[in-house]
Amino acid sequence: MTAQKTIYALSSGAGTAGVAVIRLSGPDSFEALTTLTGRHDFEPRVATLCKLKDPDDRSHLDHALALPFKEPYSFTGEDVVELHIHGGRAVTEGVLSTLHKNKSLRMAEPGEFTRRAFENGKMDLTEAEGLNDLIHAQTAAQRQLALRQMDGALRHLYEGWRRDLVSLLAHLEADIDFPDEDLPEGVAEAARPKIRTLCSDLKGHLDDNNKGQALRNGFTIVILGAPNAGKSSLMNALAQSDVAIVSDEAGTTRDAIEVNLDLGGYPVRFIDTAGIRENAGKVESEGIKRALNKAEQAHLKLITIRADEWPDVSRETLELIDDRSFVVFSQSDKADLDPAMFHVKHPSLRPVEVTTTSSVTQQGISDLLEKVERYSVAQMEINEAPILTRMRHRTALEECISHLERFDQSATLDAVLAAEDVRMAARCLGSITGLIDVEELLDVIFSDFCIGK
Ligand SMILES: Nc1nc2c(ncn2[C@@H]2O[C@H](COP(=O)(O)OP(=O)(O)OP(=O)(O)O)[C@@H](O)[C@H]2O)c(=O)[nH]1
Incomplete structure (x- = not known):
């Protein structure tokens, strides 16, 4: 194994915190620790309280815990030093800029510690x-x-x-x-x-069923329907926050708007889309194209149909309904509609569920959310198999x-x-x-x- 240049980086998250961790890895890690502390008495795998100083002017940088690991018994397989310092901006910047002046070190690139761990046989790519x-x-x-x-x-x-x-x-x-x-x-x-x-x-x-990828990237649920069907209102009601703009002007939503939710521990992404209709203008048509594209890739489609307009449903909306969709009769406060009516009128279409909701009175929202959760968790649930x-x-x-x-x-x-x-x-x-x-x-x-x- 050829020795690589020693690297360093802030390994904990950015922002103010009680403790921040700066990590060094490579053959000069221990030497760099001595330069910062003036001490040689560190033991591998033992945390030692020490003062960090700028070697140029001996100015005090922080009280820190230094935790060295001797190669190959470290995360990267190289000599590693972890500096547990106070997590304020002036402290982290002071320690990082002092390390920066040390010519035997360089700042790590993204993923470089893990890459070295892989290259030194500490883990495989998966x-x-x-x-x-x-x-x-x-x-x-x-x-x-x-x-x-x-x-x-x-x-x-x-x-x-x-x-x-x-x-x-x-x-x-x-x-x-x-x-x-x-x-x-x-x-x-x-x-x-x-x-x-x-x-x-x-x-x-x-x-x-691509469940690993769905679980990793989020299960995508696209809300579709005609303009003014109440899609944005439905998304806001499901997310319990005003993420999408609601207006009585048809064609308000032009580009897809997304919100990520955690449903029973599983990642679900709702996407609000432009209303689908014929004879749309240029910008709206682009929005519709994107909506259809999202519909194709979605794990589940919520097809919104206004209860007060039933049984008037456009051909474009009906064409979206398949066995990956829920039909949602929206705006139920304007018209009382039995979900069973859908099957009576369109017996050949087989959506997974038909429900009614009102984003104004909240009727049916928690029921819909529960059904969505049940459906998406069933698609992503993993057993013991890798x-x-x-x-x-x-x-x-x-x-x-x-x-x-x-x-x-x-x-x-x-x-x-x-x-x-x-x-x-x-x-x-x-x-x-x-x-x-x-x-x-x-x-x-x-x-x-x-x-x-
Ligand atoms: N009474 C009532 N009005 C609603 C409900 N949902 C939406 N609306 C109203 O219907 C209009 C359209 O709602 P949106 O949520 O913007 O509909 P949309 O389908 O996203 O519309 P586009 O973005 O144009 O495709 C707005 O004036 C809403 O206030 C509902 O459940 N009940």
Whole structure:
């Protein structure tokens, strides 16, 4: 391992706090601590109360706790020093600018501490991604998902599969290199059932309704309907705050407006959209295009229909109703309408729920919220099985499957080609955990982190 330059950064959040943590990592960390304190008597993994001083003018910077870690027993695998200082602006800026003057140090880039931990074998890529998710988790379910990934749930699964493939590959290659040796007959043929089982395990793992991604990014619920249907009012009522502009002027909402809620520990994002109608002006048409686009990507659609206009519903609105939608009869204070009327009039349409609400009297709002929560939690609920959380994982697994399926076709024809397919499939799995060369991926993955992580 070639020693890298020592890096430092504020690792706790910005803003005033009782305590802030500045972290250093690299071969000059301990030396930098001595420069700041004038002391050499620090012990690894023991917190020591000390005075931090600017070495140039000996001015006092803070009373701090210094906590050193000797490599390789640290987060990054390098020598690490944590300085637990007082979390005010003048203190953090004073310590950071003093470190800045030390020529053997440089400020860390976003995600650089975790990147070094990965490069020093402290974690694989899925665990690093789990750590980033944990830092950004907004709800209890997101926290649990992130912790499982950080604890190696995906690594164990993918590494197990990859090891199986590497072992099959070893047999196939032995068969190719030493055809006359005393090896079992039909190595490729013998591998076929194992490859098929693996293929079906991979497909089962992928067939998860994208719940890991929904849980990580938020379950999106788009509110749709004609202009003035009461969409913005409904969103405000659900969010219990005035996030969207409400007006009796049709076409008020032009661009999508979002609000994130925590429903029973699960992340849900409501999106208010422009009213959908024919013959809209240029700007409104752009809003409608965006609304339809959001509708396509949504996990759930709330289709608002004014109770007082029933049974007048535009064709554009009816076309949005499918088995991923709730029909919401809005403005129920203006007309008393039985939800069952919807099925009587449109028996061929199969929305999940039909409810009535009033954003003025609040009738039906908590009932709708409960139904939305039940539906979205059911879509995101995770069991004990490891769950993939990123498009990157999905793409690599799909590619892996396509190599395994090709193996099935080439195994009897050409042993060399068959072995190549197994090798490529193993590479795909290795690219998820970072076991194979993924240099080009690293900048993308770690730039997603913040400084100090
Ligand atoms: N009485 C009553 N009026 C409502 C209710 N919901 C909305 N309104 C009124 O209906 C009008 C339109 O409401 P919005 O929430 O802006 O409707 P929208 O569907 O977002 O409208 P666009 O942005 O134009 O598509 C406003 O004057 C609201 O005050 C309701 O439940 N009861």
